[in-house]
Amino acid sequence: MGIFCAIIAGFVRTVDGLNEWLGRAVAWLALGMVMVTFLVVILRYGFDLGWIALQESVVYMHAVLFLLGAGYTLKHDAHVRVDILYQRMGAKGRAWVDFLGAWLLLVPVCVFIFWSAWDYVAASWAIREASREAGGLPAVFLLKSVILGFAAIFLLQGVAQSGRALLIILDRPLKGERS
Template sequence: MTAGSVMHMCVHSIDTFTDYSGRLLAWLTLGMALLTGFIVVLRYGFGIGSIPAQEAVIYMHGSLFLLGAAYALKVGAHVRVDIFYRNFNARARAWVDSLGGIIFLLPLCGFILISSTDYVSTSWAMRETSAEPGGIPAVFLLKSLIPLMAITLALQAVAEVFRNALILTESAEK
């Protein structure tokens, strides 16, 4: 088994996981919209407020954006300043993307993972609950999304670096 085939296999496996996760997370958008509509009808139609429902929207929103970061990277929906990048050929783009992933993205993911550990473990230790009366008693679960985001984003960053390394090595062989 060659290094190239191992990289292809890793890229495929990570991409499959990210695709599945991203498509599953996309359903949270519909859930958020429906629940927000329900909250509005309750509040303005019947004069009833629901803190758990409002917090559920916040939890879905946090889940969507934190766990959807890897999917956004995979499909190229992340923010990119491409004044020069758009004019680059595939090889130059692969260099920029590889170096960006190695120099910036992977260290950022490591920093987020390391710096969030105490924050999340403290929340778990005290089983942190909502500050609102009747709120969702699982703030510790919401905070756990931070290191999970760092892990999933780092995995996708590795896939992107491998994908670009394959572009660089395969174009060099031609």
């Protein structure tokens, strides 16, 4: 049982570290979005200039921030939760809800998103899809690929969260965490 728990703990720490790094990295895109939006407004109203690619870059940053930051949000338990009953449960009760929720809801949804988006993304890559707008960004296929990245990173964090919950259920919480 000890080696099993050690493997789970190692996996949880690895995925947590990955999502911590990724979340902190993509968080900078929020600042980038503000700065580029400010620049778009100054150029348009101050100098009567505009570039479609600059405007589209805000949409790209927004998509990457939210999709690749989702695992970080889940890691920090900052997602939307209706916790009328959850907040009244003990640690093991919450762990069971987290464990079952991951395997009955989160994992199937992430697998479905990945599976259903695969052809959509592959078709975009096949033609190296670019913006429909003249002067737009030539990398729509890369933007669509972020959907697969979201499904993968969110799935990994969901499995890690279920591993954390399982350790609590087995009375072997990660060091520094209470059961």
